Amino acid sequence: MSRSGRNPDKRVRTARGRTASSTRWLERQLNDPYVKQAKADGYRSRAAYKLIELDERFNLLKPATRVVDLGIAPGGWSQVVRKVKPSAAIVGIDLLPTEPIEGVTIFEMDFMADDAPEKLEQALDGPPDLVMSDMAANTVGHKQTDHLRTMGLVETAADFAIQTLAPGGAFIAKVLAGGTDTDLLTLLKKHFSAVKHAKPPASRKGSSEWYVVAQKFKGR
Numbered sequence: 268m269s270r271s272g273r274n275p276d277k278r279v280r281t282a283r284g285r286t287a288s289s290t291r292w293l294e295r296q297l298n299d300p301y302v303k304q305a306k307a308d309g310y311r312s313r314a315a316y317k318l319i320e321l322d323e324r325f326n327l328l329k330p331a332t333r334v335v336d337l338g339i340a341p342g343g344w345s346q347v348v349r350k351v352k353p354s355a356a357i358v359g360i361d362l363l364p365t366e367p368i369e370g371v372t373i374f375e376m377d378f379m380a381d382d383a384p385e386k387l388e389q390a391l392d393g394p395p396d397l398v399m400s401d402m403a404a405n406t407v408g409h410k411q412t413d414h415l416r417t418m419g420l421v422e423t424a425a426d427f428a429i430q431t432l433a434p435g436g437a438f439i440a441k442v443l444a445g446g447t448d449t450d451l452l453t454l455l456k457k458h459f460s461a462v463k464h465a466k467p468p469a470s471r472k473g474s475s476e477w478y479v480v481a482q483k484f485k486g487r
Contacts, residue, residue, distance in 0.1 A: 301313035301316050301469050304316070305343070309346075310343050310346055310347070311341040311342045311343045311346060311366075312341050312342075312343040313343075313469060314343045314344065314401060314469070315343035315344065315346060315347050316467070316468075316469035317401075317467045317469045317470060317478070318343075318344045318347045318348075318399070319347055319469075320467035320468055320469055321439060321465060321467050321478060321480065322347075322351065324465060324467075325437075325439075325463075325465075325480050325482065327397060327399075327437055327439065327480075327482075328347070328348060328351040328352050328355075328397070329351070329352065330396060330397075330435075330437075331348065331352055331355050331396055331397040331437075332352075332354070332355055332356065332396055333355065333356045333357075333391045333393055333394065333395040333396055333397070333433075334348050334352075334355050334356070334357045334358075334395060334396075334397045334398075334399065335357075335358055335359070335360075335387055335391070335395045335397070335398045335399070335427075335431075336348070336357060336358070336359035336360070336371075336399055336401075337359075337360060337378055337398065337399065337400035337401070337402050337424050337427075337440075338360075338361055338378070338400055338401045338402030338403070338420075339359030339360060339361045339365050339371075339373060340361040340362075340363035340364070340365040341363075341365060341366070342359070342365050342366065342368050342371075342373075344399060344401055345357050345359050345368050345371045346368060349368065349369070349370055349371065353370070356391055356392070356393075357370065357371045357372070358371070358372040358373075358374070358387050358390040358391055359371055359372070359373045359374070360373070360374040360375075360376060360378050360383060360386075360387060361373075361374075361375065361378075362375070362376070362377050362378075363375075372390045374386055374387070374390075378402070378420075378423070378424075379420075379423060384427050384430070384431070387427075387431075388431055393433075394431055394432060394433040394436075395431055395432060395433065395436065396432065396433045396435065396436040396437070397436060397437050397438075397439075398424065398427065398428040398431070398432060398436070398437075398438045398439075399438075399439045399440070400420070400421065400424040400438075400439070400440040400441060401440075401441050402417075402420045402421075402424065402440075402441065403417050403420070403441055403443075403476070404416030404417045404419070404420055417441075417442070417443055418442065418443070418448055418451070421440045421441070421442055421451065421479070422448075422451055424438075424440050425438060425440065425451060425454065425455060425481075428481075428484075429454070429458050429484075429487060430487065432484045433484070434484055434485070434486050435483055435484055436484040437459075437480070437481065437482045437483075437484065438455070438459070438479075438480075438481040438484070439478055439479065439480050439481070440478065440479050441476050441477075441478055442464075442476070442477050442478065442479050443475045443476060443477070452479075455479065455481045457485075458481075458484060458485055458486070458487070459481035459482060459483055459484055459485065460482065460483035460485060461480075461481070461482045461483055462479065462480070462481045462482075463479075463480050464477050464478065464479055464480070465477065465478050465480055466478070
């Protein structure tokens, strides 16, 4: 405790074998209020609050009856949907293993696989009215390459949304600094009545992530 009565930021000693960057990451985790709140609220990751904040602004979850969660691991976004709309049917997909979530169908497979879209549609037994994607490509450290790889995922997610959404549905996806590429933005505006970018407060200030929010799907 400091003399002011407040806990100072926790410092992490650099352990043998731990890089300076991993030490900084650990310090940031220990001092992150969203990480602490996620543990208190039972969410698997701080990312849950990004969806909560986006929902507060755009009212995404209340109308949702069928939801697709692209890049579901570790499951925080689907946990939020289950809490806000427990009656909603939810299906998620990720290359990474995801611990089971009650009421959620989870596929451990590549969303880019040819049969992935069909599996997701069949699991819902009807068209989704919300497709949400928190996917990001594994970074290689080259800014332009990382951006292109992530935007490739966003474009595939958007195409899936346009092909499967029920009329009036919504699509949200993580994009990087600079927002959505012009061609994709044009495509979204063609199929949705409202398209906006947002950076929820839970996104770290130093992060390059933003989210594109497309609502009121017009149809194909």
